[in-house]
Structure formats: C-alpha cells, structure tokens
Amino acid sequence: MGDTDKSFPRIPISTYRLQFNHTFGFNDARGIVSYLHDLGISDVYASPYFKARKGSLHGYDIVDPSALNPEVGTEEEYSTFIRELGKYGMGQILDIVPNHMSCESENPWWMDVLENGRSSPYADFFDIDWNPAIKKLSGKLHIPVLGDQYGKVLESQELKLRFEEGAFFVCYQDIKFPILPETYVLLLNHHTEDLRNLVSNDNPHLTELLSIVTALKHLPPAAEKDEEKIGERYREKEIIKKRLLALYLESTDIRKFIDDIVDMFNGKKGDPRSFNLLDGLLAEQVWRLSHWRVANEEINYRRFFDVNNLAAVRTEDPAVFRETHKLIFRLIAEKKITGLRVDHPDGLYTPSQYLEKLQRECFSRLVFMKPPEDDHEQSDFGPEVLRQYERLLSSDPQYRPFYIVGEKILTRDEKMPEGWPIFGTTGYDFLNSLNGIFVDSKNAKTFDDLYAKFTETKNHFSDVVYENKKLVTQVAMSGEINTLGNYLNNIAEKNRHTRDFTLNSLTRAITEVIAFFPVYRTYINSWTVKDRDRQYMETAVSKAKRKNPAISAFIFDFLGDVLSLKFPVDFSEEDKKEWFEFVMKFQQITAPVMAKGVEDTAFYVYNRLVSLNEVGGSPDRFGLSLEAFHGQNLDRLKFWPHALITASTHDSKRSEDVRARINVLSEIPDKWRECLTRWSYLNKMKKTAVEGQDIPDRNEECLLYQTLIGAWPLGRPDETEYDVFKKRIKEYIIKALREAKVNTSWINPNAAHEDSVTSFIDAILAISADNKFLEEFEPFQKTISYFGMLNSLSQTLLKITCPGVPDFYQGTEIWDFSLCDPDNRRPVDFNRRRTMLTSLKESMAKHGPDLKAGLKELIEKWEDGSVKLYVTSKALTYRGDNHILFMEGAYMPLTAEGELRDQVCGFVRQRGNKAVLVVVPRFMTQISHFTVEAPFGEKVWAKTGILLPDEISGNIFKNVLTGEEVKVIRRAEKRVLALADVFSCFPVAMLEGTMDLGFKKEPI
Incomplete structure (x- = not known):
C-alpha cells in the first residue's frame, strides 16, 4: 500500500478515520484491519487515544498525555493492533491534541x-x-x-x-x-x-x-x-x-x-x-x-474555545512540549505511528514554530530508530543529527521528514499559511468545494427570495456572522476580551497621545475588530508583519471603523497600529515587546471567536440551504463553478499534493450523504417553495403558541424540513427504528436551536420553547391516517433520496481520484445519514460492512469480466448501500494499484459538449503513458427525459459527450468500474467519448487507456 521500509516520510494512499473510546478499543480496531485492507485503505487515521477523561467519546479531553487510555485498551492490546496493521503493510496516523487538556480531577x-x-x-x-x-x-x-x-x-x-x-x-x-x-x-x-x-x-x-x-x-x-x-x-x-x-x-x-x-x-x-x-x-x-x-x-485561564473544563496548555514552553509529546515520540521511534494530525493549530501561540519543532523532533526519532533513554530536548540527539536535518532542509526547503497534516480551517479564498512544514489540511477546503459543484448556482437568487419570504427575514449571511461573532465576544468569551481590553488599556496609558482612551472604548473596539475579522487568525511571530497578515488586520479595522461612527476613529487607528506593529519611532525594546505580546494574545482569540460565532452559531441561524453550512464553508456562496473546482484541484496538486481530502469528518455538521440529498433541493427551487408552503400550512395547527409566538418559528421549521429530507431512513423502518430516528431528530434540533441562540441556548435553556418544538416533531412524524404531511413528504423525500444517491456516488469517486489523499470517516463507505456530533459518533456496524464487502466481491466475481448484470442488481437495490461500497472499494483498490499515478500524476480538466454539458464533471489523471479519465454526473433532476427506471444510456445522455484533448491519442478506454470498452467517436472533427457509452449501465465512470496515450507532459 505504501513505502514503510527505508525512506520517510510514508505518504498514505488513503485513510480511514476510527473513533476510539470505551465502546471501540484497540481489539476492535485490530479485528477490522483486514476488512479495511480489503476495502482499499492504506492507513488508519486514529482519533486521540491517550488517557482521557473517564467516559470520553472523542478523546480530546486528555488528562495524561504520557499514557494510553485504559478504556481503549492495554499496551499489549495496542501492540497487537499495530502488529496487525504491519501484517497488511498499513500505517497509522494519530490525531494529537497539543493545545489543551481536560482540567478535572483525573488530571x-x-x-x-x-x-x-x-x-x-x-x-x-x-x-x-x-x-x-x-x-x-x-x-x-x-x-x-x-x-x-x-x-x-x-x-x-x-x-x-x-x-x-x-x-x-x-x-x-x-x-x-x-x-x-x-x-x-x-x-x-x-x-x-x-x-x-x-x-x-x-x-x-x-x-x-x-x-x-x-x-x-x-x-x-x-x-x-x-x-x-x-x-x-x-x-x-x-x-x-x-x-x-x-x-x-x-x-x-x-x-x-x-x-x-x-x-x-x-x-x-x-x-x-x-x-x-x-x-x-x-x-x-x-x-x-x-x-x-x-x-x-x-x-x-485560557480555555479551548468556551469550554471551561478544557484548559489551554503553553506548548510553546520547551518543558510543556517535552512532557506532552513524550509518548508521541516514543511511538514514532517504535514505528507504531507513521503520521500525525494536529488538532486546532490555530490555538497555538506560534503554529509555524510548533510545527517546525514537531518535524525536527520526528526526524530525530526516525534517525535514532528507537526512543532515547532520556527523551528530553532535541540536544539529546546530538549535533550531528540536527546538522543532518538542517542540510536536508537547506537543500530542499519543502523537505518534510514526517507526514503531518493540520486541522487548519481556511475561509473563502484563503490560502494555507506560508512556510508551514506540513503536508496540508485535513480536507475541509476540499469538502466544501466538492459539495459546491452539486449546488446549482443559477438558482441562488430564487433561493434568496423564497427563504426571505418563507422566514419573513432579510438577513444577509455576512450580517448574521457579524452579529453572532459579537454575541460570542460579549457573552461566551467576554472574559478573554476583557483581558485583552485591560492589556491594551495599559499600553495606551503609557503614551500621552492615547492615555485618554477609556477601557470601555478600547474593549469595544477590540470586539468590533474581531467581529469583522475575515479569517480564523493571523500568524505574526516576529516584528516584521507579512503583507497577508497586515491586509487582514487593516480590513477588519477599516470595517469596524465604518460600522461604528460613534467610537472615535483614533481608537481604531491606535488598535490598527498595535495589531500591525507600526511602532512609533521612539519606541524602546520593552515597548515593542508589550505590543508584540498583545498581538500574540489577540491572535489566539480570533480563531475560537470565529469557530463559536460562525460554525456554532451563524450556521444554525442562516438556514437558506443547510448543506452549505459546513466547517470552513461560505453559505452565502451558492454553489461553485466547475472552473473554480478544477482550479482548486490544480492548486492542491501543485502546492499540497498529499493533503487529506474528505467529504465527512467527526466535526462535520452533516454527513456527506445528508448533504448530497439536501443539495438536490438547489436544483428544484420552485418545487421546494411549493413544499415549504404546503407543509407549513398542513402543520400549522400542530404548533404551540407561547406568548403570541408560534413554535417552532419559520426559520426553525425550514431547518427541520431540510434535516428530515437529509436524514430520513431508507426503506420503511419498523416501529423501534422509527422511534430511534425521531429521538435522533429531536436531540439534533434541540442542539441546533441552542447553538443558534435565538429562542433558547446552552446558557439559558428555554424549556417551554424546546418542549413545544419536540411536541411539534412528534406531531408531524406521527404515523396516522390523518397525517397529511407524512403522506406528502415521504414520496417527495424518496425521489430526493434517489437523486441524492447519484450525487453521493459522484462525490465518492471524485474524492478518491482528485489530487490529495482520500479520507473516509468511519462507516461512510455505505450510506450514512448522520448529523453533527454526537449523532455521528454512534457505533458503526463493521460486521455488516465486512459481510457486505465479501458478498459484493463474490457476487461480482461470478459475472466475470461482463459486470453489467451485477451492476444492474446494485442499482436496483441501491438502498442497501452496496452500490456505494462497490464504487468505494473498486476505486480505492485501483488507486492503490496505481498510487503513483494519483499521487504524482498530472490533472487535466475535461470539457463536455451537447445539451447536458453542464450536467457532467470530468478530468484526466495522467503519468507517463498512462491516463485515467474520471467522469461523473450532477444536477440529474434537470434532465427532462430522465426516469428512475431507465437512468442511463442513450435515452438519457443523447448527444452529450466528453471532448478529448489532443494530448490523449488512444481510441479505446476500459471502464474500471464496469469492465466495458468505450470507443472514441468523431463529431465535427472532434474526438469525443459519448456519455451514452460512458454511462451505459452505471452512473459514474473511471476510464483507463488501453494503449499508448502519447501524453509526454511532465507531472505538475
């Protein structure tokens, strides 16, 4: 699967996230290693499993970083798990938590x-x-x-x-x-x-x-x-x-x-x-x-976001770094860990310096091949080891000795910070761009209008963000803001030009600037401020100044000077250090305010199309063009070719399959408007009036219907399963309402409002002859589910073949309709998945090279998830067999022609004389002659085709997924692959050239 012998770093070919806790331990993980290998996974991507607070389901509340979590397993059980990985040549990426610890009695x-x-x-x-x-x-x-x-x-x-x-x-x-x-x-x-x-x-x-x-x-x-x-x-x-x-x-x-x-x-x-x-x-x-x-x-004390029982640790202190990383480095030296995922690097004092030290220390352990007896500072490894590392780095500034990715959330059009010695992000940037191409951007205005009319609001997303970031600074994190205000006040007191600025006005200015901050944080770590960081600072200060004419502009100018380190000419070294320290503290606060104000508040307030409300996403951007999608893939291949790319994570607001369904609504705004209006009318009498207000309100109702469409179970669940589903929905909606902080909140739960909402959910989901809502909802939802299935297969194949390392969240190799945590941390039935994969491979083997009959069965019984499992395992296996092609090969966007040219996304991955064409459909509801009974072939795709670039000279391609041969045809002197042939019996395609393609272009 990957190079685990002599050279380092070991780059994963594909990863699979496992959530370790007391319900899933090392023995459980060992038991599914062979299954993951058969699925096509090269590396397990493990959640934190160092000793955490008793009963922790996620492992981020660590109480002892020097010990394994006894609830997950013993040292021997861990070693047995590692040996099982080694048996299949698989690696392990560990999620580490350098920013905070649980501050409870167990620590x-x-x-x-x-x-x-x-x-x-x-x-x-x-x-x-x-x-x-x-x-x-x-x-x-x-x-x-x-x-x-x-x-x-x-x-x-x-x-x-x-x-x-x-x-x-x-x-x-x-x-x-x-x-x-x-x-x-x-x-x-x-x-x-x-x-x-x-x-x-x-x-x-x-x-x-x-x-x-x-x-x-x-x-x-x-x-x-x-x-x-x-x-x-x-x-x-x-x-x-x-x-x-x-x-x-x-x-x-x-x-x-x-x-x-x-x-x-x-x-x-x-x-x-x-x-x-x-x-x-x-x-x-x-x-x-x-x-x-x-x-x-x-x-x-600084917290992780606003969580009181998670205290931030000062990893920038060498002693803290040493003590919190001892076990990590021991496991690296013992070759038990082959990669790291760094949680929340934006919370660190200086992320770049931390990551540089982390790489240097990993290099030292890899050279030693075993942990030193006295695992202290880097100097314990001897100057020659460090000189060797510096020589490698000087000869190649991009040299990275160990595979490390960072949970860096990039906002709209933001680039990765320069110089971070890692292999990229954990994939939220890809998740949002992938999701975006399945949202029909031409319907943005229509959706704006229908959402505004239905909810009787006219809020722009930018206004929602501003108001809720302010809310977070004034309520959830006012202590941190007050501390910054006092710090800035002390600075102002030392200069006769600023001494008259009041503490209150300075604190308000800080609040306003943070509310307008366009990114999670800046990365100033010296007295020289980079243009990128200076621009972000100046943008926030300028917007805050314009928004607040009642606050003296001189206060904002002063704050802007401090943040940009525009020192007065007569400043002493001590004065400079004081400004610098303020900036360093300021930088550590903007990220949690962004996370709490946007991800955990605004995303639950702005419900126009909730599939866009994802970590790192921009819900105001209604869809993404194919040109932008291809451009981002090209950038990743050039700068971050080994970054993780994902569609679902443990922090996702909704699973990839829930989003795939909800995205279908973007294609049918008129029908969606009709449904919203009709359902609200049918359910009006099921609402409760409290103090003259109907509960739930229209915005909450809009969220609820989209959630039901996205998470609705496949098939007709029995009574027990249906009760479980209703309970999940109620728990999710209450969490969503509390996060929104409009009618209830975590700080001030409004029991009357919450009870009314859950009663409403019970009423509209009641199985009864007179429930007209369910009678109309279920057929509509079933149709959406079918098109959502097609979306999901498309995004699955794209994730496996685009530049980057495809990452799968546990269980998502088949349909998964989970909502945000803790819903997405429910136990995964791996026995079922193992049995499905075995049966699938046996079934397809019986059909020999002609897979049409087997694929027809998969499509007909798509609800059991076998079709997604097939695409996942087939494409991952092919990727594993051709991993150099996908890790280093060039990327060329493909162009379609014909009536349905906008309904297809395609590209070529090429290396040497081998090329693979990936083609997937989208926006299938817009094909007027599409029917569920006959979804493929000539009847659907008519004269639409993929234009082949001149560099590709082959005339016959083999569909890896179906075994079919697809021949190139000519239309008006153009070489074309007819989509009627490409999609003759299956909804997505991966085509391999069967002869010399003549493409000599060097990889990017």
Whole structure:
C-alpha cells in the first residue's frame, strides 16, 4: 500500500478515520484491519487515544498525555493492533491534541496546580493569568464550575470537605479540589482543646499531631518560586500526609477528632453561620470556585474555545512540549505511528514554530530508530543529527521528514499559511468545494427570495456572522476580551497621545475588530508583519471603523497600529515587546471567536440551504463553478499534493450523504417553495403558541424540513427504528436551536420553547391516517433520496481520484445519514460492512469480466448501500494499484459538449503513458427525459459527450468500474467519448487507456 521500509516520510494512499473510546478499543480496531485492507485503505487515521477523561467519546479531553487510555485498551492490546496493521503493510496516523487538556480531577498536573499554586512545577504548563486585572483573583485560579451561586451551593452542602489518604479535599459532585497543605492548620488547630480533654498531654498521638501542625506551619508557601524551597515543600508535604494518615489509622481518638472537624466544617443545612468555617477555609485556597456563568467574564485561564473544563496548555514552553509529546515520540521511534494530525493549530501561540519543532523532533526519532533513554530536548540527539536535518532542509526547503497534516480551517479564498512544514489540511477546503459543484448556482437568487419570504427575514449571511461573532465576544468569551481590553488599556496609558482612551472604548473596539475579522487568525511571530497578515488586520479595522461612527476613529487607528506593529519611532525594546505580546494574545482569540460565532452559531441561524453550512464553508456562496473546482484541484496538486481530502469528518455538521440529498433541493427551487408552503400550512395547527409566538418559528421549521429530507431512513423502518430516528431528530434540533441562540441556548435553556418544538416533531412524524404531511413528504423525500444517491456516488469517486489523499470517516463507505456530533459518533456496524464487502466481491466475481448484470442488481437495490461500497472499494483498490499515478500524476480538466454539458464533471489523471479519465454526473433532476427506471444510456445522455484533448491519442478506454470498452467517436472533427457509452449501465465512470496515450507532459 505504501513505502514503510527505508525512506520517510510514508505518504498514505488513503485513510480511514476510527473513533476510539470505551465502546471501540484497540481489539476492535485490530479485528477490522483486514476488512479495511480489503476495502482499499492504506492507513488508519486514529482519533486521540491517550488517557482521557473517564467516559470520553472523542478523546480530546486528555488528562495524561504520557499514557494510553485504559478504556481503549492495554499496551499489549495496542501492540497487537499495530502488529496487525504491519501484517497488511498499513500505517497509522494519530490525531494529537497539543493545545489543551481536560482540567478535572483525573488530571494530575491540574490537581498539582490546585494544591500548590505558583510553586507547582505545572503552574506554567497551563495558560493562567496569575495577576489579572480583577484584584480579587490575584494569585488565584478562578474555577467557574458550580451549578448555582457560590453561597447557595455552599449552604446546600453541595461542597463537602473530605479526608482521604492523609489529605483534605473539597468535593463538588464528582470533582475533587485539593486543599493547600499549609491550610490544614486551620483544620487541625480547630477545637484542639477538646482533644486535650480526652487524652493526656504526654499522649504520643497528641504529640505527633502537634508535631505535624508545627511542620505544616514551616512549609514553604504555595507562592514560593525558589527551586530548592519548592523541593523542600514537596518532600515535606508528602511526609506530612503519610504521618497524618498513619496517625488517623492508629488512634481512634485522633480519627474521631478529624472526623468531627470535617463534620463541623461541612456545616448544617438551615444554619447559614455553620458554613463560615468552610467558607473561611476556601478563601485561603489558591483556587476560587464560582458559578459557571461567571467564566464568561472573569475566567483567568485560557480555555479551548468556551469550554471551561478544557484548559489551554503553553506548548510553546520547551518543558510543556517535552512532557506532552513524550509518548508521541516514543511511538514514532517504535514505528507504531507513521503520521500525525494536529488538532486546532490555530490555538497555538506560534503554529509555524510548533510545527517546525514537531518535524525536527520526528526526524530525530526516525534517525535514532528507537526512543532515547532520556527523551528530553532535541540536544539529546546530538549535533550531528540536527546538522543532518538542517542540510536536508537547506537543500530542499519543502523537505518534510514526517507526514503531518493540520486541522487548519481556511475561509473563502484563503490560502494555507506560508512556510508551514506540513503536508496540508485535513480536507475541509476540499469538502466544501466538492459539495459546491452539486449546488446549482443559477438558482441562488430564487433561493434568496423564497427563504426571505418563507422566514419573513432579510438577513444577509455576512450580517448574521457579524452579529453572532459579537454575541460570542460579549457573552461566551467576554472574559478573554476583557483581558485583552485591560492589556491594551495599559499600553495606551503609557503614551500621552492615547492615555485618554477609556477601557470601555478600547474593549469595544477590540470586539468590533474581531467581529469583522475575515479569517480564523493571523500568524505574526516576529516584528516584521507579512503583507497577508497586515491586509487582514487593516480590513477588519477599516470595517469596524465604518460600522461604528460613534467610537472615535483614533481608537481604531491606535488598535490598527498595535495589531500591525507600526511602532512609533521612539519606541524602546520593552515597548515593542508589550505590543508584540498583545498581538500574540489577540491572535489566539480570533480563531475560537470565529469557530463559536460562525460554525456554532451563524450556521444554525442562516438556514437558506443547510448543506452549505459546513466547517470552513461560505453559505452565502451558492454553489461553485466547475472552473473554480478544477482550479482548486490544480492548486492542491501543485502546492499540497498529499493533503487529506474528505467529504465527512467527526466535526462535520452533516454527513456527506445528508448533504448530497439536501443539495438536490438547489436544483428544484420552485418545487421546494411549493413544499415549504404546503407543509407549513398542513402543520400549522400542530404548533404551540407561547406568548403570541408560534413554535417552532419559520426559520426553525425550514431547518427541520431540510434535516428530515437529509436524514430520513431508507426503506420503511419498523416501529423501534422509527422511534430511534425521531429521538435522533429531536436531540439534533434541540442542539441546533441552542447553538443558534435565538429562542433558547446552552446558557439559558428555554424549556417551554424546546418542549413545544419536540411536541411539534412528534406531531408531524406521527404515523396516522390523518397525517397529511407524512403522506406528502415521504414520496417527495424518496425521489430526493434517489437523486441524492447519484450525487453521493459522484462525490465518492471524485474524492478518491482528485489530487490529495482520500479520507473516509468511519462507516461512510455505505450510506450514512448522520448529523453533527454526537449523532455521528454512534457505533458503526463493521460486521455488516465486512459481510457486505465479501458478498459484493463474490457476487461480482461470478459475472466475470461482463459486470453489467451485477451492476444492474446494485442499482436496483441501491438502498442497501452496496452500490456505494462497490464504487468505494473498486476505486480505492485501483488507486492503490496505481498510487503513483494519483499521487504524482498530472490533472487535466475535461470539457463536455451537447445539451447536458453542464450536467457532467470530468478530468484526466495522467503519468507517463498512462491516463485515467474520471467522469461523473450532477444536477440529474434537470434532465427532462430522465426516469428512475431507465437512468442511463442513450435515452438519457443523447448527444452529450466528453471532448478529448489532443494530448490523449488512444481510441479505446476500459471502464474500471464496469469492465466495458468505450470507443472514441468523431463529431465535427472532434474526438469525443459519448456519455451514452460512458454511462451505459452505471452512473459514474473511471476510464483507463488501453494503449499508448502519447501524453509526454511532465507531472505538475
């Protein structure tokens, strides 16, 4: 499948994403390796499987990056899985999480910080502001985790003091917060006179207790920074815990004393004063607990987006990099990992520098062939190894020793950042361009009008984005924005020309600029700002200035100067560093605001055609021209030939097959308008009126109908299956409404609205004779499903043959009608897929070289998914056998002629004297003489054909998918492949030349 022997990097031919968790472990993965190999997959693409929070379904909430997740499997089970991959020559790409960790009780680093504050060796591992503008948080870590106001939680006894294994903790639900050891004195000194009354002064247990108290008083404080003193603190506090535990176990009197103290500090319900003791103890800790809502304004550690229990780590610190990557590098040295997928690189301080170091360290492990005994800094590998790497890099600046791709989300027309030493993105850019060519752009205006009329709104998508990015900065991430505002205010105070700018105006200016920021982030990492980054900064500042005439233009100019590092001539080095640090922090915030404001809000508000609402997509761009699609493929071949290209991922808003169905609506706007109007009329009486508003509203209704069209099960489900489907739809719609933040939200769930929506769904999906909606919906949906099937086969073949490395999300080799997570993380029935593939291969083998009869059966029973599995396995196998052609070969767009020329997409992949023509249909509803009973051949395609370029001299091509020979014909002196022949019995085609094609052009 690929080169795994001597040279590196190992470039995958195709990848298959597996989601590891407690329901699917290493043994399960080992069991399907042979199936994936038979399918044509070269590399497993694994979700994170380092130790994560208990019960994690996705693995991104890592608590220990130095250990495998025990819920996924043991070290031996992992090794067995790796050996099985090796048996078939398959590689493994691992998804790694350098940006954040779960900050809960299971994370020993986080717990150490809570117990030891600034003196913890891990205090600087996390991106914590120990000196925030809010003075009450100075020296403290603010943890917004409580379900209600602190006082209410305290007095309802939800915060419980515990004594365990010689240490004191405060527990909230299943979360533990360690007490500062030096504050044990507040506990052990409380009511000691009661203990003295029980035992004599010379009692050895009392003497030991008093000795422990004395030792506690002499502990170096939590704010200690001297390394020798910190070492003393760690030694002594652990000795004290052991002594205290031994004393607790040995003496019934001491045990009773400590238990009574714990009970006393835990207070009594109904007696507010009884909680003063615990309140006082908590006030002395280095952490401060508060209501979770407070996080939006006062949190002082950087999070992953707005998720409170995912704390950002400072990977730019060499110690943090070393500790978080130890296991990764060991597995690379042991050849157990052959590639990496870097999650959310935009959250890193300097992504390019991180990726450069990652490549350098991977190179070192590959040269050593085994992990060094002391896996520390790169210097441990010796200067010769590093010199070797630098020599290779200087001779070829594009040299990449290890296959790494980054989850970089590119916005409309944005290019990859220059100089990133990786092989490309994880494929969202391709996903959106592929999806775009199946959306009929000529109907954009019609869709605008029907959506505006039906929803009675006239919002442009750009306005929706602006408003919702502002909403995120003001609600979900106002704490981060306030921190930036204070930082900028401190900068302004130092100059007499800017000192009069108020904190409030500066913070508002930051909010407005971020709301208009056109990309996820910029990548300034020195005092020299690249033109690309400067342009993005200036564009955002200019738009913000025009939008806000009430804010002084001088404030925006000042902010623009800081962001572009336009230093005054008299600036000192310290002044420059201060501006630079502000820019670095600013850059880390724009990406999560874009993600939360656009992907997780605007995409659920703007429901014109929801198949366009995909990560990295531009829903305002209604479709993509074939010229643009081919142009993007040519660019990828030239600059990023080994980037992943995909159609579904674990983060997709909808699966590829759901989008393929919904895209069909773009072809039939008049029919869609009629359906929307009719269905809304039929279901009007099923709505609930709350405070004069019909629920769901028209926009929500528009989303619901499109979702039902896209996710509707094939065939007639039994009662149990139908109930499961309805439950999935209700869960999805509630999530969508909360993400939209219009009538309900995660922060303020509107139970009345949500209950009304779910009741509406139950009513319109009820199986009953008088449900006219279902009576009309099902036949329409069934027709859409058929055309969606054709779309899906087309996009599947394009994904496998376009420039790049095709990636398959688990289960999508057959029909998959999943919605966004967690719906798309449901268990996959691999036994069914394995059986289907075996039966498929046996069935097709029986027909010999003439596959027409077998293909006819596949089309007739298309609903079982075998036809998609056939296209996937046949095309992947061919790609594997000819991988150099697809990895390095040229790409030439093909032109069609005839009445249906716009209904076909085609191109040539060529290397040397071998060429493969890929041709797929689109917009099939527009073929007036198309029928489900006779979808192919002369009756459909009439005189439409593909024009062959002069470079291709062959006259006979073999269809890889059907086994047929297709002959070139001449029309008006043009060499043509008639689509009636190309699509004689199957809806997509991959044609291989059977003779010398005479195309000598060098690959791009």
